[in-house]
Each structure stands twice: as C-alpha cells, then as structure tokens.
Amino acid sequence: MPRTVLLNPGPVNVTDRVRQALMLPDLCHREKEFTDLMAAIRAKLLKAFDIEEEYTSVLVSGSGTAALEMAVSSSLSPGRSMLVIENGVYGERIGKICDVYQFNRRTIKLGWGEPPNLEDIEKELKENPDIEVVALVHHETTTGLLNPLKEVGELARRYEKIYLVDCISSLAGDEIDFKSIDIAVGTANKCIQGFPGVSFVLLREKELERLRKIPERTLYFNLTGYHRAQEKGGLLFTPAIPVHYALDVALDELIEETVAGRIQRYASAAKFLRAGFKDIGLEFLIPEGWRSNCLTGLRLPKGVSYERLHAELKGNGFVIYAGQGNLSDTIFRIANMGDITHEEFQRFLKVLKMVC
Ligand SMILES: *Cc1c(COP(=O)(O)O)cnc(C)c1O
Numbered sequence: 066m067p068r069t070v071l072l073n074p075g076p077v078n079v080t081d082r083v084r085q086a087l088m089l090p091d092l093c094h095r096e097k098e099f100t101d102l103m104a105a106i107r108a109k110l111l112k113a114f115d116i117e118e119e120y121t122s123v124l125v126s127g128s129g130t131a132a133l134e135m136a137v138s139s140s141l142s143p144g145r146s147m148l149v150i151e152n153g154v155y156g157e158r159i160g161k162i163c164d165v166y167q168f169n170r171r172t173i174k175l176g177w178g179e180p181p182n183l184e185d186i187e188k189e190l191k192e193n194p195d196i197e198v199v200a201l202v203h204h205e206t207t208t209g210l211l212n213p214l215k216e217v218g219e220l221a222r223r224y225e226k227i228y229l230v231d232c233i234s235s236l237a238g239d240e241i242d243f244k245s246i247d248i249a250v251g252t253a254n255k256c257i258q259g260f261p262g263v264s265f266v267l268l269r270e271k272e273l274e275r276l277r278k279i280p281e282r283t284l285y286f287n288l289t290g291y292h293r294a295q296e297k298g299g300l301l302f303t304p305a306i307p308v309h310y311a312l313d314v315a316l317d318e319l320i321e322e323t324v325a326g327r328i329q330r331y332a333s334a335a336k337f338l339r340a341g342f343k344d345i346g347l348e349f350l351i352p353e354g355w356r357s358n359c360l361t362g363l364r365l366p367k368g369v370s371y372e373r374l375h376a377e378l379k380g381n382g383f384v385i386y387a388g389q390g391n392l393s394d395t396i397f398r399i400a401n402m403g404d405i406t407h408e409e410f411q412r413f414l415k416v417l418k419m420v421c
Contacts (some may be wrong), residue, residue, distance in 0.1 A: 077403025153207030218245025
C-alpha cells in the first residue's frame with residue numbers, strides 16, 4: 066500500500082529522517098540538551114536563509130498563527146497604525162489580529178486573488194503618516210497568488226515604515242527578498258518540511274530596540290519576552306518538545322538541499338503539475354506570472370463536486386484541499402509542498418485525469 070500523499074498546504078509529507086526525530090527519550094525542556102537544541106534551531110533558520118548578519122529568530126510553540134499573532138501584536142507602537150493588505154483569508158487574519166488587539170488599522174481590501182495596486186499603497190502611505198507598520202501576506206494560500214513582496218517592501222522602505230510579512234507558506238518554497246523585510250513569520254510544517262507545533266519569527270536585530278519600548282499586550286505571545294529568554298538559553302513556557310527535534314533535522318535537510326535547491330524543486334513540481342492540469346482541461350484561478358511555486362488553485366470541473374473529487378482521490382491515496390469561504394463551492398487547491406516524489410505527482414495526475 067503506497068503512503069498517503071498530502072497535496073494540502075501543510076502539514077506536509079516529511080522524510081523518514083524527520084519522522085524518526087520524534088522518537089525521544091523522556092526529557093526536561095529546562096535541561097541543557099533542550100536549550101542547546103533551541104539555540105541550534107534558531108541559528109540554522111538564519112543560516113538556511115543566509116540572514117545571519119542582520120537577523121535574529123524567535124521560536125514559539127503553536128501553529129503558524131501563533132507566530133503571526135506574536136509578530137503582529139508585538140510590533141505596533143501605541144498611537145500608530147498598521148496598514149494591512151488583504152486579498153485572501155490570511156491577509157484578513159492579520160486584520161483580525163489587529164482588531165483583537167484594538168489596533169488602529171488602515172486596510173487595502175481587495176477581492177481574493179486580486180493583486181494589490183502599488184499606487185494605492187503609496188497613496189495610503191503618503192496620506193497617513195500615522196502608519197508605522199505595513200503588513201502583507203507573501204503567498205496567499207487562499208488562492209495561490211504570490212503577492213509582490215519586493216515591490217511593496219521597497220515602498221515601505223521609501224516611506225520609512227516597518228515591513229511585516231507572513232511568509233508562512235512561502236519560506237523555502239518561493240524566492241524571498243529579505244532586504245526589504247523587517248519581520249517575517251514562518252512555520253515548521255509547510256515548505257520547511259517539519260511537523261506542526263512550532264513556528265517562528267525572523268526579525269532584524271535593529272528592530273529590537275523599538276520593539277522593547279512597546280508595552281506588553283499579551284502574556285503568551287510577547288515577542289521580545291521570548292527573544293530575551295531564548296537569547297539567555299532559557300524559555301518562558303513548556304514548548305512542544307518532539308516537534309523541535311523534528312524541526313532541527315528538517316533544517317539540516319533544508320541546509321543540505323539549500324533553499325535555492327528546494328525552491329527549484331517546488332518550481333519544477335508546480336510546472337509539471339500545471340502542464341498536467343492544462344492537459345486535463347482544468348481552469349486556473351490565478352493567471353500565469355502571479356502563481357506561487359507551492360500551490361495551484363483550480364476551478365472544479367462542471368458536474369464534479371469537491372466532495373466527490375476529494376473522496377475519489379483519497380481512495381487512491383491523495384489528499385487535496387478545498388477552497389475557503391466563497392470559493393469553497395467553486396475551486397479546489399493542489400499544493401506541492403513537502404517531500405513528494407516525481408513518481409507520486411505522475412500517479413496523481415493519472416488518477417485526477419480519470420476522475421475528471
Ligand atoms: C498556513 C498559513 C497560516 C497559518 O495557519 P495555521 O493553521 O495556524 O498553521 C498563516 N498564513 C498563511 C499564508 C498560511 O498559509
């Protein structure tokens with residue numbers, strides 16, 4: 066029986082080496098073994114993305130949203146506003162976090178899958194000096210749209226704003242220009258190819274001074290509190306220990322493959338799949354040139370419900386992903402993140418063709 070292939074955007078298929086790292090003896094997180102491991106993971110994150118010079122990293126137990134909430138809630142100075150660019154569920158999630166913390170926010174609200182217009186962003190920045198932070202989702206997993214990270218970042222830089230980016234579904238899958246980013250958010254269980262349960266924030270060292278002046282708004286998700294503790298080789302709360310061990314191995318594998326190598330592997334997989342989708346006659350949600358390397362949004366073929374498509378594919382060992390919100394009846398999503406072989410992608414296309 067072949068294994069189940071996960072074509073959802075995380076959790077992803079991991080290698081046996083990463084899986085075996087979960088098998089641990091009993092241990093205490095406040096012992097040196099574990100705090101050394103955390104230090105190693107923090108360093109490997111910076112090494113993998115070649116940002117050791119200017120960045121530092123903070124680990125937090127929880128899914129990607131934990132690190133996102135930590136970054137958003139800890140990064141706005143009192144009396145200032147955040148500009149949130151929303152064109153999918155995850156941009157809207159940043160907006161929701163702002164609302165939970167009662168932040169002043171300005172929002173560029175677009176249709177799902179609609180790329181932002183740089184002039185609109187510039188206009189907001191020009192007219193609203195209260196804006197301190199610009200927040201963007203790099204890869205909008207809702208649709209598979211890759212937002213213009215670099216261009217928005219250059220605008221943010223020009224207007225001297227802090228640039229906060231949700232890179233959760235693009236880190237190690239799509240090219241990221243760190244030059245313009247001040248705060249980036251990621252998670253273990255997407256293109257990093259670890260298990261869910263630990264996520265992280267990558268931030269510029271020079272941001273720390275400003276961040277430390279911001280009053281603490283949350284006990285569990287205070288970014289500078291975690292940073293201070295982790296720098297001292299300590300930690301505030303009990304972490305999800307096993308998934309840290311798996312993340313450490315996943316990062317070794319990422320460093321071996323290199324981020325550029327992994328991006329290339331995902332890009333080739335996406336190219337191969339998309340040629341197959343075209344051949345089947347499926348319609349793409351996002352036009353060419355705007356798609357990430359990691360996920361493809363497709364319209365459901367006429368007369369085929371998502372439930373049927375999902376069930377037939379699952380019966381053949383492939384897990385696909387539904388659309389969210391308004392798109393749930395009209396699209397489905399195929400991610401190509403994780404440790405998946407070319408043979409598995411080939412077999413998937415064959416089964417998909419049969420079902421369609
Ligand atoms: C997966 C994802 C998240 C976080 O979702 P969790 O369920 O908390 O892991 C946030 N943003 C984007 C863009 C994502 O793809």
